[in-house]
Amino acid sequence: MNSVNATAETAVLAKTPFLLITPPSRWWAIPLGELWSYRELLYFFVWRDIKIRYKQTAIGAAWAILQPFLNMLVFSLFGKLAHIPSDGLPYAIFYYSALLPWMYFAAALQNATNTIVENQRLITKVYFPRLALPLSAVLSGLVDFGVSFLMFLVMMVYYGIRPGAAVLWLPAFLLLAILTALGVGLWLSALNAIYRDVRYVLPFLVQFWMFTSPVVYASSLVPVKWRWLYGLNPMAGVIEGFRWSLTGRGDPPGRMFAVSVGVVIVVLLSGIGYFQKMETTVADVV
Amino acid sequence: MGETVIHVEELGKRYRVGERERYLALRDVLTRAFTAPFRGGRERRTRDYLWALRAVSFDVQQGEVVGLIGRNGAGKTTLLKILSRITRPTTGSAEIHGRVGSLLEVGTGFHPELTGRENVYLSGAILGMSKREISQKYDAIVDFAGVERYIDTPLKHFSTGMQMRLAFAVAAHLETEILFVDEVLAVGDLEFQKKCLGKMQEVSQSGRTIVFVSHQMNQIRRLCQRCMWIDGGRIRYSGSMLEVVSAYEASFAALPSPGEHGAEGRNHSTRFLGWRIAEPRSDVPNVLDSFGSITFESSLAVNEDIRNGVHGIALFNSDHQLIWATSVDKLRLKSGSHSLRFKLPSLPLRPGIYHWDVSIWEGGRCFDRWTCVPEMIVGTKPVTHPQEEWQGLLNIPWEFQVEQQDEPAIRQSGR
Numbered sequence: 001m002n003s004v005n006a007t008a009e010t011a012v013l014a015k016t017p018f019l020l021i022t023p024p025s026r027w028w029a030i031p032l033g034e035l036w037s038y039r040e041l042l043y044f045f046v047w048r049d050i051k052i053r054y055k056q057t058a059i060g061a062a063w064a065i066l067q068p069f070l071n072m073l074v075f076s077l078f079g080k081l082a083h084i085p086s087d088g089l090p091y092a093i094f095y096y097s098a099l100l101p102w103m104y105f106a107a108a109l110q111n112a113t114n115t116i117v118e119n120q121r122l123i124t125k126v127y128f129p130r131l132a133l134p135l136s137a138v139l140s141g142l143v144d145f146g147v148s149f150l151m152f153l154v155m156m157v158y159y160g161i162r163p164g165a166a167v168l169w170l171p172a173f174l175l176l177a178i179l180t181a182l183g184v185g186l187w188l189s190a191l192n193a194i195y196r197d198v199r200y201v202l203p204f205l206v207q208f209w210m211f212t213s214p215v216v217y218a219s220s221l222v223p224v225k226w227r228w229l230y231g232l233n234p235m236a237g238v239i240e241g242f243r244w245s246l247t248g249r250g251d252p253p254g255r256m257f258a259v260s261v262g263v264v265i266v267v268l269l270s271g272i273g274y275f276q277k278m279e280t281t282v283a284d285v286v
Numbered sequence: 287m288g289e290t291v292i293h294v295e296e297l298g299k300r301y302r303v304g305e306r307e308r309y310l311a312l313r314d315v316l317t318r319a320f321t322a323p324f325r326g327g328r329e330r331r332t333r334d335y336l337w338a339l340r341a342v343s344f345d346v347q348q349g350e351v352v353g354l355i356g357r358n359g360a361g362k363t364t365l366l367k368i369l370s371r372i373t374r375p376t377t378g379s380a381e382i383h384g385r386v387g388s389l390l391e392v393g394t395g396f397h398p399e400l401t402g403r404e405n406v407y408l409s410g411a412i413l414g415m416s417k418r419e420i421s422q423k424y425d426a427i428v429d430f431a432g433v434e435r436y437i438d439t440p441l442k443h444f445s446t447g448m449q450m451r452l453a454f455a456v457a458a459h460l461e462t463e464i465l466f467v468d469e470v471l472a473v474g475d476l477e478f479q480k481k482c483l484g485k486m487q488e489v490s491q492s493g494r495t496i497v498f499v500s501h502q503m504n505q506i507r508r509l510c511q512r513c514m515w516i517d518g519g520r521i522r523y524s525g526s527m528l529e530v531v532s533a534y535e536a537s538f539a540a541l542p543s544p545g546e547h548g549a550e551g552r553n554h555s556t557r558f559l560g561w562r563i564a565e566p567r568s569d570v571p572n573v574l575d576s577f578g579s580i581t582f583e584s585s586l587a588v589n590e591d592i593r594n595g596v597h598g599i600a601l602f603n604s605d606h607q608l609i610w611a612t613s614v615d616k617l618r619l620k621s622g623s624h625s626l627r628f629k630l631p632s633l634p635l636r637p638g639i640y641h642w643d644v645s646i647w648e649g650g651r652c653f654d655r656w657t658c659v660p661e662m663i664v665g666t667k668p669v670t671h672p673q674e675e676w677q678g679l680l681n682i683p684w685e686f687q688v689e690q691q692d693e694p695a696i697r698q699s700g701r
Contacts, residue, residue: 012665017373017383017384017385018381018382018383019374019381019382019383020379020381020382020387021368021369021371021372021379021380021381022379023373023374023376023377023378040411040417041411041412042418044407044408044411044412047408048397048408049401051399051400051404052397052399052400055399055440055484056399074395120410121391121394122394122395124367124372125371125372125390125394126370126372126390126395126412126413126414127371127372127389127576130410138570170361180608280374281373281374282299283367283372283373284373286410
């Protein structure tokens with residue numbers, strides 16, 4: 001009788017979710033399983049970011065087109081004045097194809113960096129995997145990216161540029177941009193939770209980063225010998241890749257791209273590690 | 287008794303004192319480095335630690351409603367935060383079996399720019415509900431909050447009261463097996479609090495396990511069977527609700543602030559020295575936990591003979607409302623010490639804190655008037671109407687019966 005009861009009890013216990021709370025350990029793991037079980041919350045975070053972004057703006061999501069478009073106009077003007085080589089592409093296409101990933105990246109990085117500080121109330125009041133915050137910040141930027149990409153399609157038709165098979169590579173470059181924003185965003189959001197200085201450093205960082213990326217110029221300006229080194233900036237690989245896959249000009253992914261991928265993996269894994277270290281104390285700190 | 291669903295062992299949490307300051311900005315780090323020479327500069331090395339929680343162990347069975355009481359900063363919220371995984375413990379461990387929900391705040395995740403409807407979904411998801419679950423309960427939530435008309439306008443146009451109602455409505459529909467609640471009921475107006483308390487009562491009777499922090503003893507009395515008194519990061523007293531609440535309240539009463547002697551009494555040495563409940567006898571002579579007769583006894587030191595004295599007695603509740611008073615006259619008291627006793631057949635007061643006031647007079651001259659310390663704690667079992675608005679001043683045990691011809695009487699009682 002007793003043993004029957006005991007097994008019935010353990011069966012009940014086994015069915016209910018079990019949670020063990022312990023002091024933080026030295027080890028960290030990527031909590032993919034947990035993130036998966038919180039996927040609905042992730043969805044709601046992304047949804048919230050998108051909903052709020054253009055509330056109380058007069059033209060709403062049109063900003064997603066206007067921002068890269070205005071940038072493109074300014075850059076084209078300078079490009080023309082300074083006779084910047086554009087690999088034989090119209091300036092509009094040359095710049096817009098770079099601004100697409102760049103503006104996504106800059107916005108995603110900014111959102112991800114501020115996300116822990118902006119959601120500190122939430123963090124101190126309820127549990128969810130904290131990784132969901134920078135992850136959703138990075139993902140929600142994709143909607144703007146999609147909108148501005150539609151604009152690019154229109155421009156392609158206008159200039160009569162037809163992408164080749166290389167366009168199949170585009171998702172890979174986009175993924176690399178997402179992971180770069182996530183990796184760096186993890187580092188910066190964790191640092192920002194501790195040192196609010198990060199918030200002030202960020203605009204300079206983004207600006208500096210843009211000039212070290214082939215946004216306003218083509219990476220063909222960089223001597224071939226140093227191209228791989230240039231790949232240490234993963235956005236260089238991403239932007240060059242975007243141009244190549246969308247227009248067919250420039251170089252297909254080579255050593256530079258491989259270096260970029262390597263850098264992103266390192267930044268991402270270390271970012272997750274650092275973020276989780278911060279995560280254990282963040283509710284006590286923010 | 288159900289099975290153990292929460293098992294806490296030696297749980298401890300250490301904070302670094304000044305940690306917040308340290309992490310504010312790089313500027314502070316620099317400022318500190320700069321000013322350090324002027325302050326002796328050893329500050330950083332002699333960093334202090336503060337244990338917010340020390341080696342706390344307990345078990346909670348399935349279906350129990352456990353109240354956590356204690357002063358501010360005692361560690362109650364830290365304990366709840368560890369159990370709801372918001373922060374990690376420094377030592378020890380906790381095992382939890384079942385889906386956990388925690389309500390440490392009303393309106394977690396609400397965003398002013400989103401509409402009421404959107405906020406219901408967002409807040410629900412943040413509290414741990416699935417989208418399907420929220421959709422199912424959506425109508426009930428909006429109905430409970432009573433904000434149907436405004437549900438599609440941005441939350442920032444809601445009044446504070448409406449926001450609060452909506453927020454609580456979402457939280458109240460969180461149906462996890464285990465619930466951690468922190469002082470959530472302390473918000474809003476009285477009307478709202480009543481509604482929340484009613485809902486909490488409903489929830490607590492539904493067989494779910496609840497651990498709940500409150501400073502309001504009437505909430506604790508209403509909802510909990512078991513209590514833990516947390517003091518200085520440790521469990522000071524754990525046991526049945528009545529025991530723990532009485533002990534906790536007695537600890538407040540033992541503080542020396544009341545107990546003032548009347549003005550004229552100060553330069554006169556005839557004075558009251560103490561008081562106790564002489565009958566029924568107990569170890570804590572200021573706690574009344576029975577409905578039967580009670581003997582109030584005060585001790586008086588008289589230094590010159592009183593020939594025609596008047597002894598007054600009054601009983602006040604914690605709102606300083608007079609409950610009962612009387613006086614006796616023509617007292618002859620020789621110098622020396624005396625015990626003055628009032629025997630009452632019963633004192634069926636609603637549980638809570640009361641204070642006695644005693645005085646001794648002669649011919650319009652007051653020798654001493656004393657607000658008795660410690661205060662009296664009434665810790666009897668409440669037998670009155672369960673709803674707050676029908677709680678009177680008294681807690682009278684009762685018997686009830688219905689009789690119909692040729693049928694056995696149906697009886698009920700509360701005592």
